[in-house]
Amino acid sequence: MFDNQQLAQPAPALSRAKHDATARRQHGKLRQAAKIRELEKVLLTLGYKSAGQRAAVLGLKRSTIWAIFNAEHTRGGLSSNTVKQLLAAQAAPKELIQVIEEYVREKLSGAYGHNHSVLKRFRIRAGLPSDAN
Numbered sequence: 001m002f003d004n005q006q007l008a009q010p011a012p013a014l015s016r017a018k019h020d021a022t023a024r025r026q027h028g029k030l031r032q033a034a035k036i037r038e039l040e041k042v043l044l045t046l047g048y049k050s051a052g053q054r055a056a057v058l059g060l061k062r063s064t065i066w067a068i069f070n071a072e073h074t075r076g077g078l079s080s081n082t083v084k085q086l087l088a089a090q091a092a093p094k095e096l097i098q099v100i101e102e103y104v105r106e107k108l109s110g111a112y113g114h115n116h117s118v119l120k121r122f123r124i125r126a127g128l129p130s131d132a133n
Contacts, residue, residue: 028113
C-alpha cells in the first residue's frame with residue numbers, strides 16, 4: 001500500500017489550486033445565502049410573513065418566493081429573471097430594493113464565486129447596464 005514517506009509528501013500544486021477554488025466557491029455560496037436571508041429578515045421586519053404577502057410586494061409568484069427562501073432548494077442564487085422582476089416591483093419598499101441592489105452589486109463583483117462568463121450572461125439576461133457593478 002502506502003509507506004509513510006508517500007503520505008508525508010506535499011500535495012501537488014494543482015490539487016491545492018483546485019482546493020482553493022472550491023473553498024472560494026463554497027465561501028461565495030455561504031455569502032450569497034446570507035444575503036438572501038437578509039432579504040427575508042427585512043421582509044419579516046416590515047411585516048410580510050406569508051408567502052402570499054411577500055409575493056404581492058415583490059411582484060413574484062408564491063412558488064418563486066418559496067424557492068428563494070429555502071436556501072437548500074436554490075443552486076446559484078437568484079436568477080436573472082427573478083432579479084429583473086424584483087427590481088421592477090412597484091410595491092417594494094425602499095429597504096427591500098436596497099438589499100436587492102446590494103445583492104446584484106455583490107453578485108456582479110464576483111463575491112459569490114461565479115466566473116466572468118456566468119456574470120456576463122446574468123447581467124445581459126437581467127437587463128442591467130454594463131456598469132451596474
